[in-house]
Amino acid sequence: MARKKIAAGNWKMNTNIDDGIALAVAVADAARSKDTVTILAVPFTHLYPLQKKIKSSSKVLLAAQNCHHKASGAFTGEISAPMLAAMKVPYVILGHSERREYNHEDNALLSLKLRAALDAGLKVIFCCGEGLDIRKANAHVAHVKKQLTESLFQLTIAEMKNIVIAYEPIWAIGTGETASPAQAQEMHAAIRSMLQKKYGKRIAENTSILYGGSVKGNNAKELFSQADVDGGLVGGSSLNATEFVQIINAF
Numbered sequence: 332m333a334r335k336k337i338a339a340g341n342w343k344m345n346t347n348i349d350d351g352i353a354l355a356v357a358v359a360d361a362a363r364s365k366d367t368v369t370i371l372a373v374p375f376t377h378l379y380p381l382q383k384k385i386k387s388s389s390k391v392l393l394a395a396q397n398c399h400h401k402a403s404g405a406f407t408g409e410i411s412a413p414m415l416a417a418m419k420v421p422y423v424i425l426g427h428s429e430r431r432e433y434n435h436e437d438n439a440l441l442s443l444k445l446r447a448a449l450d451a452g453l454k455v456i457f458c459c460g461e462g463l464d465i466r467k468a469n470a471h472v473a474h475v476k477k478q479l480t481e482s483l484f485q486l487t488i489a490e491m492k493n494i495v496i497a498y499e500p501i502w503a504i505g506t507g508e509t510a511s512p513a514q515a516q517e518m519h520a521a522i523r524s525m526l527q528k529k530y531g532k533r534i535a536e537n538t539s540i541l542y543g544g545s546v547k548g549n550n551a552k553e554l555f556s557q558a559d560v561d562g563g564l565v566g567g568s569s570l571n572a573t574e575f576v577q578i579i580n581a582f
């Protein structure tokens with residue numbers, strides 16, 4: 332089984348519901364005929380209306396951008412994994428660097444969130460990546476290895492089939508500075524070899540590893556042509572239908 336090619340848009344805290352519906356419909360119309368998988372990670376408020384509107388197919392799927400680590404309880408303002416699963420939202424992003432930074436989510440908490448998501452039957456796009464200081468110190472591979480070891484590598488082989496990994500160097504997110512295709516490939520190959528050591532060849536070869544960090548219509552092709560880059564997790568450029576469709580077409 333060849334691993335999936337995925338273009339995932341992370342809208343973050345952008346779009347009101349009307350803009351969001353228009354954007355999702357435009358993207359879904361263009362993406363449905365493709366062999367690749369398109370995922371739209373939208374604000375919680377958009378999930379239910381979009382689920383109705385775009386009739387999520389195996390080609391166009393919705394994702395939440397976070398979930399709580401408990402299934403239910405007195406956690407005002409939070410959304411749980413079973414709530415998402417009950418709405419038939421297939422994916423959730425966990426470990427995005429913005430949540431690690433602004434919401435103080437560490438590897439230990441992310442390990443609990445992964446457990447909650449998988450127990451609820453969700454698939455997870457799990458983000459990892461280093462800051463600029465770590466990259467400059469040439470410690471980026473070790474840093475990502477620690478993130479994966481402390482959060483992700485608690486999972487069983489069967490559970491790993493529900494994981495997509497997104498490598499997102501923090502210095503490239505929203506900065507307009509993209510990792511070079513060679514930098515992306517180096518890390519993706521390193522992650523795949525970590526997967527092989529921990530879970531064996533099958534999981535290593537079948538796990539999609541996405542690159543994120545200033546992916547655009549005009550650089551996606553080169554990034555996606557790298558052997559171990561299976562697509563992108565796209566922030567800013569996913570908010571414009573034309574640009575995002577260009578990225579989907581870059582495979």
Ligand code: PGA
Pocket residue numbers: 341499503504505506507543544545546564565566567568
């Ligand atoms: P960007 O964001 O494409 O705007 O750099 C990527 C992300 O945060 O997932």
